Amino acid sequence: xPTLKIPAPLRPYASGESAITLPGETxxxxxxxxxxxxxxxxxxxxxxxxxxxxxxxxxxDEENITQLSGLETPLAEGDxxxxxxxxxxx
Amino acid sequence: MTKxxxxxxxxTKIHNHGEESYPDEGAGLMLGRLEEGERWIxxxxxxxxxxEDGARHNRYLITxxxxxxxxxxxxxxxLSIIGIFHSHPDHPNQPSEFxxxxxxxxxxxxITSVQAGKAVDSKSWQLRDDRSxxxxxxxxxVDSFQPKGE
Numbered sequence: 001x002p003t004l005k006i007p008a009p010l011r012p013y014a015s016g017e018s019a020i021t022l023p024g025e026t027x028x029x030x031x032x033x034x035x036x037x038x039x040x041x042x043x044x045x046x047x048x049x050x051x052x053x054x055x056x057x058x059x060x061d062e063e064n065i066t067q068l069s070g071l072e073t074p075l076a077e078g079d080x081x082x083x084x085x086x087x088x089x090x
Numbered sequence: 091m092t093k094x095x096x097x098x099x100x101x102t103k104i105h106n107h108g109e110e111s112y113p114d115e116g117a118g119l120m121l122g123r124l125e126e127g128e129r130w131i132x133x134x135x136x137x138x139x140x141x142e143d144g145a146r147h148n149r150y151l152i153t154x155x156x157x158x159x160x161x162x163x164x165x166x167x168x169l170s171i172i173g174i175f176h177s178h179p180d181h182p183n184q185p186s187e188f189x190x191x192x193x194x195x196x197x198x199x200x201i202t203s204v205q206a207g208k209a210v211d212s213k214s215w216q217l218r219d220d221r222s223x224x225x226x227x228x229x230x231x232v233d234s235f236q237p238k239g240e
Contacts, residue, residue, distance in 0.1 A: 007161065008170040009196035018170075055194060057154035064154060084161060087152040087174050089199070090115075090188030 002079040004034050010083065013040035019080075027058060028071040030081055045083070057084045092227040093128040094173075094198050094214045096120075097234050100134055105209035107136055108177035108202040114146035115139055117176035119160045120200065121169040129172050129198060129227075135160055149188070150176050173198030173214070180205055183213040185224045193217040198227060 003021045006014050014020065015038060022037065024030030035042045047053050058065045059082045065073045075081070100120075107116045117139055122131040137160070140151040152160075152174065164171050174197055178186075183203040185193070193199060195217045202212040215224035 005161075008172065009194050012196065055192070057157075059154075059158055062158070082158065082161065084154050084157045085194050086154040086157060087117075087194070087197075088150065088188075088192040089117075089174070089176055090149045090186045090192075 001077065002030050002075040002081060004030055005080060005082045007083055007085060009085065010041060010044055013044055014038040024075055026071065026075060027060070027065055027073045027081055030075060031071070055085050055087075057086055058082070059084055091225070092198075092216060093230055094200070094227045095128065095130045095230045095232050096200075097131070098231050100131055101212065101231060103134060104175050104200065104212065105202060108179075108204045108209045109207060111139070111177060111179075112204050112207045113179045115141075115148065115150045115177050115179060117150040117152060117174065119152070119157075119164075119171050120173045120175055120198065121160075121164045121167060122172040123169060124172075131172060132169055133167060134175070135163060147179060148181075171197075173200060175200040175202065175212075177202045177204045177209070183211055185215050190217065190221070190223065193221075193224070195219050195221070199224070200229075 001021050001023050003019050005019045022033035024033050118134050118136040120131045121133045137152050137156045139146050140153045141149045160171055183201040198214050200212055200214045203210045214227040214229050
């Protein structure tokens, strides 16, 4: 099963876990399983339009999934997906 | 009020970075630990301000790729990304409306005011969960990492 790594700001919404291993054959399925297990994660990952929030980025190992097949990127046994926020300010 | 413990040496590095980046904004990541709800910074990562040339004096951007490297470095050190530091050239160390719009709850946002090229003072802030504004954190300068019980 693939593993989803969770950055510190989202851990309070995932029972404090920094990584969760869940079933999922695509990135979308992995996120769905994560939200099912930790429903509070949903509002921090997805906006009202059910699209990923703009500052939420997902990497399969070193590669941004936007460079792969997006949320439909297939996952293999043992893959690691990282949730990475991008940061801006003024 | 949340407590943010920072070694003197790291605060000096953050101030130096703000001065070296002047008149642009300088930014980076603070790595550390949570101990009984208090935040302890153990190291920092200086990052390139990825904003375009004309905007770097009043904006900063840390790309997802830089954050990925930050997460990997934190993991290597057994730490977490606790927050982000950045400078406000010739402006106070209060969060701007732009800061509020783009901030993420939970992280500590340490802002250093750099006046005429000289770092003056830093304050740390956390965005409220409802995104209505920031709450100030208490900065406690320490000699080194010294969490309770050690």
